[in-house]
Amino acid sequence: MADLGLEPVCVQDGKAARTTLTNHDEAPAVVMTELSLAGVDGFQLVREVRRHSPDTRIIVLSSFVTLRTKALEQKDMLDIQGILAKSAPLESIRRMLYRVLGIQPPEPTASATQPTPLPMLAPLESPSPSPTPTASPVSASTPILARERTRLAQIASMQLVDEGPPDEVLQGLVQETARAFNVPIALVSLVLEDRQWFKAHVGLSGKVLEERGTEREVALCAHVVEADRAEPLVVPDAATHPVFSSNRLVREGLFRSYAGAPLITSEGTVLGTLCILDHKPLAISAEQVDGLVALARRVAGELEFRAQLSKSQQALKLERSAHAVVRLQADVLAAALNGLEDAVVLFDHQRIILFANESMALLADRNASELIGMERHTFIRLLSSRFKDSLDFLRRILIPEEGPYVAREDFELKSSQRVLRWMSRPVAFADGHFGQLTTYRDVTNEVELARRRS
Structure with a gap:
């Protein structure tokens, strides 16, 4: 929108969108909205925009097929100019914006049409193509039935x-x-x-x-x-x-x-x-x-x-020192993790760092020894400065205060436009406690290819 000379105004939910629209004297040139919104749902928001701003262009996005289908059915009634999957490539969203505003889009460049091989974490300053919004853990090219079979099989295997x-x-x-x-x-x-x-x-x-x-x-x-x-x-x-x-x-x-x-x-x-x-x-x-x-x-x-x-052979073997600090028994495991390009950190059940590999130290711009013993909230605050939108990072990386958790989100680095995928899962310790194994993986190529296929 900024590239077109428009002033983007971003809000987080339908209620805030309605308030923003009401408080602006001038009708917006275009409204782009998710259909699943807190406070006021996207369909209601579209109706209110249309009542007050008959000339405003409206584009709706959603990850939910049923919502997009209903928007298509009501497209003429609600005077919606564009409907897109939220997983659509950024270029598709850009072309849609040009079209609904009646502007001729520029010709795509070769770099915009060809995927480029990218380095991993080191060095952080390496250039890369612009990423798109957070991708689905499952590629858009994956057949829906195969994805469903895998999903049901995992429920069964976890009993x-x-x-x-x-x-x-x-x-x-x-x-x-x-x-x-x-x-x-x-x-x-x-x-x-x-x-x-x-x-x-x-x-x-x-x-x-x-x-x-x-x-x-x-x-x-x-x-x-x-x-x-x-x-x-x-x-x-x-x-x-x-x-x-x-x-x-x-x-x-x-x-x-x-x-x-x-x-x-x-x-x-x-x-x-x-x-x-x-x-x-x-x-x-x-x-x-x-x-x-x-x-x-x-x-x-x-x-x-x-x-x-229920699968004790998957549990990591750990021991506690006199200071109640859990350390890895096998030095070879630490050496293997230090050889990974993924940034890896292991927390104990109290959210304190037990281990961080060299890639994580590089990402955090600290020595690995400085990270050991650091509390998670301090570590996350430190890490947030490495990402393009630090406030969005802090909002989306939210976890419960206690207990095990599973998480998976994509974030764009500030220095290079690359996308790192944050993944965290619990690991069972031999003493009955749990830890959290967290990785940050460069998935820029994966995100780009998934978007192009979609």
Whole structure:
């Protein structure tokens, strides 16, 4: 937008967008909006823009196929000029913007059409092509059926579905979630082949409680696992929503509003969601959605940690010194990690760094010895300065205060326009505690190729 001489105004949710539009005397030339928004959903926002600004160009984006399909059906009625998948290449978004504004786009350069091989972490200053927004853990070229088979196989291999009572720790987490968001219903929902099954739940009653789930076709959580890329789905008011108002569970009064954050494994597979539901419209902010994502990372971490405990051969062997500092028994493991181009750091269960390899020291611009013993929040503050948007980095790297977690996000480096993928997963220690193995991997080529294929 800035390249076209426009002044970009960015907001995080639908409510903030509505306030911004109201407070501006001049109608915007173009509005580009996600369809799944906190506060005010994207469809409602489009209607309000159209009522007050009939000449404004509107482009909508979404990772959810169902939402894009409904926008296409209502394109003429809502006077929408462009509809794109959120995983679309940046060049496609740029061309769409030119088209809806009636401007002739410049001819693409050779560098914009040919992928360029890139170095990894060292040196950080190496040049690279411009990255695109965060990519899906699964490439757009991966067949949907193959992705679904892999997803279901992972649920089976982790032995997550059982007939016993809800897991005590997970049950505590859904109760904490319901209290934190002041909603009557919170669920850990696993999306299976033909149904959603609740691993933990609070606030259910009747047939849904008795069956501990619903058929998949009415599960809003199914939209999260089927999305182009893993991200939360927010439906502030399903009763008035063009997609979900006809949902049987909405019509029967089980819920009226919904927000679900994906449960993502360390391999990038979406098992289901941590979701909240209410009987009234959901007044939730973008910051609260970030909090729900952090809690979902904790739930995914608990699921993965339990799967690790059942496979003791995968546990790292550690010992504690007299100062209660865990150190690696095998020096060869440290040597192997130091040889990786991925930046690697190992935290203990108290979020204190036990080990950092040389690539991580290079990324953090510190000696590895300086990082050992550092608390995570101090380390993250230090690391944030290396990324293009440090505030966005700090917002999206949010994790729960305690317990294991799983996380996966992409960030652009400040110095070189390369994209690093942050990945973290719990590891089981021999003494029964857990740690967190975190890596930062250069995925610029992968992101570029995925975008071009999409």
